[in-house]
Amino acid sequence: MIRRLVGGLGELLITAGALVLLFVAWQLWWTDVVAERDQERIVQALADDFASGGTGLPPEVADAYPDLDEDAAFAIVRVPRFGEDYARPVIEGTGRPVLELGVGHYDGSADPGEVGNFAIAGHRTTYGRPFHTIDALREGDRVIIETRPEVFVYEIESSEIVRPWETQVIQPVPDDPGAAPEEALITMTSCHPKYSATHRYVTHGRLVETVPREQWRLEDWNDVTGPRVSPEA
Amino acid sequence: MYAALWRALPGPAWFKAIEALVLLAAVVVVLFQWVFPAVADSLPFNDNTVG
Numbered sequence: 001m002i003r004r005l006v007g008g009l010g011e012l013l014i015t016a017g018a019l020v021l022l023f024v025a026w027q028l029w030w031t032d033v034v035a036e037r038d039q040e041r042i043v044q045a046l047a048d049d050f051a052s053g054g055t056g057l058p059p060e061v062a063d064a065y066p067d068l069d070e071d072a073a074f075a076i077v078r079v080p081r082f083g084e085d086y087a088r089p090v091i092e093g094t095g096r097p098v099l100e101l102g103v104g105h106y107d108g109s110a111d112p113g114e115v116g117n118f119a120i121a122g123h124r125t126t127y128g129r130p131f132h133t134i135d136a137l138r139e140g141d142r143v144i145i146e147t148r149p150e151v152f153v154y155e156i157e158s159s160e161i162v163r164p165w166e167t168q169v170i171q172p173v174p175d176d177p178g179a180a181p182e183e184a185l186i187t188m189t190s191c192h193p194k195y196s197a198t199h200r201y202v203t204h205g206r207l208v209e210t211v212p213r214e215q216w217r218l219e220d221w222n223d224v225t226g227p228r229v230s231p232e233a
Numbered sequence: 234m235y236a237a238l239w240r241a242l243p244g245p246a247w248f249k250a251i252e253a254l255v256l257l258a259a260v261v262v263v264l265f266q267w268v269f270p271a272v273a274d275s276l277p278f279n280d281n282t283v284g
Contacts, residue, residue: 197278
C-alpha cells in the first residue's frame with residue numbers, strides 16, 4: 001500500500017517536472033516559431049497593401065487573426081541595424097495579443113511623423129522578439145516607419161533604462177511631462193534585462209525625413225556603420 | 234498511474250508503444266495550443282510596456 005502511494009507520488013512529481021520543462025520549451029522556442037511566421041505574414045500583407053494603393057489587409061489574413069481589428073496593423077517598422085531584411089508589423093495598442101503579432105503602438109501617443117512622441121513597444125524575448133537587440137542601437141541608427149501614404153525616417157539619439165512604472169518616457173516630450181511637443185519623436189520600449197521584467201530598455205529618436213511613397217527607395221536608407229545585429233540570431 | 238495506463242492500452246507491446254506515443258503527442262498539442270498560452274497570460278515576465 002505504502003509502496004504504491006510512494007510510487008504514485010513519484011510519478012506525479014516526474015510528470016510535474018516534465019510539464020515545467022515543456023512549458024519552458026514552449027515559451028522560449030515555440031512562441032518564436034509561431035510569432036515569426038505570423039509577423040512575416042502580416043508584414044507581407046501590409047507591403048502588398050501599400051504597394052497596391054491600399055485597400056486594407058486581404059480577408060484571409062485579417063480573418064486568421066481575430067485579435068487584429070480592421071486596420072489595426074497600420075505600419076511596417078524597419079531597423080537597418082537589425083538586418084537588411086528586418087521588418088515587423090506595427091499594430092494599434094499594446095495589449096498582450098497585439099504584442100504577439102508585432103510591435104504595439106501606445107494608445108494616445110502620436111502617429112508616425114506627427115509632432116509629439118510616436119511610442120511603440122516590442123518583445124525583447126519570446127513571441128518573435130522584435131526588439132531582442134534593442135541595446136545594439138547606436139546614436140544615428142535609423143528606424144523606418146513605413147505607412148501607406150508616407151515613409152518616416154527617424155534617427156536614434158539616446159537610450160535609457162527605467163522601471164516599468166516610469167511612463168514619462170513615452171510622454172509627448174520624453175522625461176518632461178506636461179511640456180508641449182515641438183518635434184516629431186519616436187520612443188521604443190522593451191523589457192530589460194533579457195528574460196526579466198524588472199526594468200524597461202527605452203530608446204528615443206527624432207524624425208529626420210518624410211518620404212512620399214512614390215519616391216521611397218529602401219536601399220537609399222538601409223545602410224549602417226558597423227555590424228548588423230539580428231534579433232533572430 | 235503509467236503502469237495502469239500501459240495495461241489499459243489494447244494490443245501487443247509494440248502497438249501499445251505506438252499508442253502511448255500518439256497519446257503523448259496529443260497531450261503536447263493540447264498544452265502548446267491552449268494550456269500554455271492561457272498560463273503565460275498570467276505570468277509577469279512578458280511585459281514590455283511602461284505604465
